Amino acid sequence: MSSNDQAPINQDEVRRILDQHKDKTKTALRVCAHCSLCADSCFLYHVHDKDPRYMPSHKFINSLGKLYKKKGKIDRAGFKEIEEIVWRRCVLCTRCYCPLGIDIPEMIAIARDICRSQEVFFQWSELEQPAE
Amino acid sequence: MVKAKRKPLEEIKQAIQDYTRVLNIGCGGCVSVCLAGGQKEVNLLNAKLNLVLKNDNRATRVDGFTVERQCNEAFLADLDARVARYDGLMSMACGAGVQLLAERYPDKPVFPAVNTIAIGIDRQIGVYEERCRACGECVLGYTGGICPITRCAKGLFNGPCGGTNDGNCEISKDIPCAWQDIYNRLKAQNRLDDIKKIKPAMQWQNQTRRLVVQDEYASRYKDK
Numbered sequence: 001m002s003s004n005d006q007a008p009i010n011q012d013e014v015r016r017i018l019d020q021h022k023d024k025t026k027t028a029l030r031v032c033a034h035c036s037l038c039a040d041s042c043f044l045y046h047v048h049d050k051d052p053r054y055m056p057s058h059k060f061i062n063s064l065g066k067l068y069k070k071k072g073k074i075d076r077a078g079f080k081e082i083e084e085i086v087w088r089r090c091v092l093c094t095r096c097y098c099p100l101g102i103d104i105p106e107m108i109a110i111a112r113d114i115c116r117s118q119e120v121f122f123q124w125s126e127l128e129q130p131a132e
Numbered sequence: 133m134v135k136a137k138r139k140p141l142e143e144i145k146q147a148i149q150d151y152t153r154v155l156n157i158g159c160g161g162c163v164s165v166c167l168a169g170g171q172k173e174v175n176l177l178n179a180k181l182n183l184v185l186k187n188d189n190r191a192t193r194v195d196g197f198t199v200e201r202q203c204n205e206a207f208l209a210d211l212d213a214r215v216a217r218y219d220g221l222m223s224m225a226c227g228a229g230v231q232l233l234a235e236r237y238p239d240k241p242v243f244p245a246v247n248t249i250a251i252g253i254d255r256q257i258g259v260y261e262e263r264c265r266a267c268g269e270c271v272l273g274y275t276g277g278i279c280p281i282t283r284c285a286k287g288l289f290n291g292p293c294g295g296t297n298d299g300n301c302e303i304s305k306d307i308p309c310a311w312q313d314i315y316n317r318l319k320a321q322n323r324l325d326d327i328k329k330i331k332p333a334m335q336w337q338n339q340t341r342r343l344v345v346q347d348e349y350a351s352r353y354k355d356k
């Protein structure tokens with residue numbers, strides 16, 4: 001674990017990054033018609049038996065969308081959930097397709113950026129290894 | 133994925149010590165997976181560097197920032213404003229990432245902090261084995277899924293050579309002969325015919341820079 005990953009969330013910094021991408025985020029949240037067409041283009045959605053938690057729209061709405069709606073007021077536990085979504089449920093392969101033109105990987109990348117600013121990121125060194 | 137290993141601290145220090153403000157840029161892709169250059173490794177390296185630079189009475193200070201993928205410009209946009217504040221850049225991505233940074237910021241010196249080693253597989257946490265040298269002409273289909281470019285000391289396409297020795301390579305009794313392994317696996321699959329044909333010499337393509345354009349997308353770039 002990194003040194004200051006238990007420090008209180010720096011909400012000013014979170015808001016600063018949110019503001020930087022405010023227009024795009026707002027537009028994306030507004031235009032998403034919840035049509036779920038993006039789901040079909042995500043291989044992870046298929047790999048996980050069409051589990052709705054793997055739908056690209058669901059992932060972006062519950063990560064960057066949540067940060068935006070709560071104006072960054074999310075505690076470490078909340079960040080942990082977002083980490084799970086943006087690293088474990090998306091590999092940023094950039095293959096998903098939204099007919100309304102939302103760049104979902106870009107939204108997820110912004111959410112990752114915000115997580116990283118708070119020293120929240122996927123710990124590859126703690127990945128479980130398959131049994132020998 | 134691409135496997136890399138961090139350069140020795142002293143080598144990195146020597147490279148950057150004449151700059152005042154250095155930004156160490158990590159990559160969230162392959163080098164995070166192989167624990168060489170993700171955000172965690174950026175933090176660790178910076179802490180060490182800042183300490184030795186301070187002990188050496190150098191003015192250099194190193195900050196960190198990790199992008200999701202250094203080999204794709206879509207993930208570099210947020211870097212632009214940040215980079216302007218530094219006089220030197222360091223990259224913990226593979227050589228591809230380092231070069232894209234150098235291309236995007238041509239007026240900034242860029243120093244690699246890792247050595248790019250291989251395309252490989254994950255064995256254990258922190259243990260990775262080379263599996264492919266990206267020769268551009270994959271032969272695994274007739275070698276039983278064992279790469280002779282990576283595994284055979286001579287990179288032979290028609291083996292084994294006369295040096296094969298009780299299952300080991302002539303260069304060391306501790307290194308298995310790739311072609312013996314290929315033979316064994318194909319024999320078990322009843323496919324020895326696959327290696328009886330003589331393979332023509334490889335048209336080595338790696339002397340010039342390769343470009344990958346997927347056929348389905350080629351029409352988009354025809355005029356370029």
Ligand code: SF4
Pocket residue numbers: 041042043044045055056059089090091092093094095096104105
């Ligand atoms: S970028 Fe993420 S959400 Fe989009 S297709 Fe890839 S894994 Fe799925």
Ligand code: SF4
Pocket residue numbers: 134159160161162163200201202203204225226227228229230
């Ligand atoms: S820059 Fe190199 S290490 Fe980073 S994702 Fe691309 S290929 Fe992998």
Ligand code: SF4
Pocket residue numbers: 263264265266267268269270271272279280281282
């Ligand atoms: S033959 Fe070996 S080096 Fe060439 S592409 Fe296949 S695995 Fe890679």
Ligand code: SF4
Pocket residue numbers: 283284285286287288291292293294295296297300301302303308309310311312
């Ligand atoms: S002994 Fe086997 S592995 Fe070694 S060079 Fe000859 S064919 Fe290649």
